[in-house]
Amino acid sequence: APTPAEIFSTLNLRLSYMEDxxxxxxxxxxxxxxxxxxxxxxxxxxxxxxxxxLNKQSVVGFFQTQISAAKAIQYRYRADLLSQTETEKPRDLKTVIRPALIKLGKEINAKLAQYLKDGGTFTAQDWAAFETTIDSRYLKDTDKKALFKALTQIRLK
Ligand SMILES: C=C(O[C@@H]1C=C(C(=O)O)C=C[C@H]1O)C(=O)O
Incomplete structure (x- = not known):
């Protein structure tokens, strides 16, 4: 069965695409x-x-929160790009990044379902690991708290 660490890490991987x-x-x-x-x-x-x-509404709420975090990273980085040149070429949005984001979304759901079916839960005990695993330089603690809250609300059908 997946561990919370593995689930948090997959969520972090999805967010790690957002600077590109x-x-x-x-x-x-x-x-x-x-x-x-x-x-x-x-x-x-x-x-x-x-x-x-998984309960659809709870998963939709979680993905809406992931998208909000994704946009927060993008807006903050785009502001930085106004005063710093970036010479790295990003991965292609259409052929590489977007397919990867959909695949990671499926992986997140599959891992969450397995974890919850095996009797796993998310409690305040998991916050410390969550907060350190989600490591984007552009996410604030308030963004991470919103993500964690939406995650703890996911339930089985
Ligand atoms: C990641 C993107 O940027 C934003 C965030 C999205 C997401 O997290 O899936 C989807 C659409 C955009 O509003 C994108 O355009 O693909």
Missing amino acids: VALYKANNNKAIEDIQREKLVIGKASQSAEKVG
Whole structure:
């Protein structure tokens, strides 16, 4: 069965793509927020929740919170890009990053379902590990708290 550490780490991996997303969008004159894409991401997460036996509404809430954190990282990094040049080329948004984000979303749901079916729970005891595992330089403690709260609210069907 997955461990909380493994689940937190997969969530962190999804968030770790967001600086590349921001750099790609800045280089291509694209807006950070893409509502059409958010609807697709939420729809995929809802489908995969259903498939693995998770309560859909709680999973949708969690993914909305992940998307908010994703955008917070992007806005803060894009502000930094106004005064610092970045010479690294980001991974391609359409062919590399977005497919990876969908795959990681499925992995997060599968691991969560296994963990909860095995009787696992998330409590205040897990916060310390969560807070250190989510390591984006652009996330504030308030962002991490919102993510942790949405995570603790996920339940089985
Ligand atoms: C990651 C992206 O940026 C934002 C965050 C999203 C996400 O976390 O899945 C989806 C759409 C965007 O509003 C993206 O455009 O793919």
